[in-house]
Amino acid sequence: AQSVTQPDARVTVSEGASLQLRCKYSYSGTPYLFWYVQYQRQGLQLLLKYYSGDPVVQGVNGFEAEFSKSDSSFHLRKASVHWSDSAVYFCAASRIAYKVIFGKGTHLHVLP
Amino acid sequence: DAGVTQTPRHEVAEKGQTIILKCEPVSGHNDLFWYRQTKIQGLELLSYFRSKSLMEDGGAFKDRFKAEMLNSSFSTLKIQPTEPKDSAVYLCASRPTANTGQLYFGEGSKLTVL
Numbered sequence A: 001a002q003s004v005t006q007p008d009a010r011v012t013v014s015e016g017a018s019l020q021l022r023c024k025y026s027y028s029g030t031p032y033l034f035w036y037v038q039y040q041r042q043g044l045q046l047l048l049k050y051y052s053g054d055p056v057v058q059g060v061n062g063f064e065a066e067f068s069k070s071d072s073s074f075h076l077r078k079a080s081v082h083w084s085d086s087a088v089y090f091c092a093a094s095r096i097a098y099k100v101i102f103g104k105g106t107h108l109h110v111l112p
Numbered sequence B: 001d002a003g004v005t006q007t008p009r010h011e012v013a014e015k016g017q018t019i020i021l022k023c024e025p026v027s028g029h030n031d032l033f034w035y036r037q038t039k040i041q042g043l044e045l046l047s048y049f050r051s052k053s054l055m056e057d058g059g060a061f062k063d064r065f066k067a068e069m070l071n072s073s074f075s076t077l078k079i080q081p082t083e084p085k086d087s088a089v090y091l092c093a094s095r096p097t098a099n100t101g102q103l104y105f106g107e108g109s110k111l112t113v114l
Helices: none
Strands: A003-005 A010-014 A019-021 A024-026 A032-038 A044-050 A056-058 A064-068 A073-078 A087-094 A106-111 B005-007 B010-013 B019-024 B031-038 B042-050 B053-057 B065-071 B074-079 B088-095 B109-113
Touching: A003 A087, A010 A019, A019 A106, A024 A073, A032 A064, A032 A073, A044 A056, A044 A064, A044 A073, A073 A087, B005 B088, B010 B019, B019 B088, B019 B109, B031 B074, B042 B065, B042 B074, B074 B088
Parallel strands: A010 A106, B010 B109
Antiparallel strands: A003 A024, A019 A073, A032 A044, A032 A087, A056 A064, A064 A073, A087 A106, B005 B019, B019 B074, B031 B042, B031 B088, B042 B053, B065 B074, B088 B109
């Protein structure tokens, strides 16, 4: 069965530190991969997406993610976090004309 | 273009009541999804429609949850009868075509069942 796993429920980092949020997927074939962010009391917003090609994709607000087929991973990174990055981050996977499967999310807390 | 609109933003119900949540997708989008969001389970798929046809109905939710697309621009989620464990945020999302993958989310409807 297809699944998306985010092993870290909560991550705390200091402002200015680098960040990596982990995501592993289990899928037959290579799915489309996404990272979404949810700020408090809001809906989810797309950060970035990967369909094919260059395994490193750039997103909004300085975020990037790297796809690894061998590792079945799609980790999210940022070089220097800001307090406003505090939010819940969701990794997701989908195929053409198919439902979207989400991980359970990682709650990021940035210490000022 | 307007985004996904969900109403009401907040709903408080007594156990056993029927509640209806509403969603207007982005104009022209073909796919519509309903998710339930809780801190423990994350996002759980309730229903998935493509061009108003039901493609997937979350197995664990079939007995008391019913989603419908009344037309291409309006969907409802009915919970009948409600139970305290239904307290959660219900998210609606739409997608322009099946090829792009990206979902556009509403801000959610927070349901509290007493």
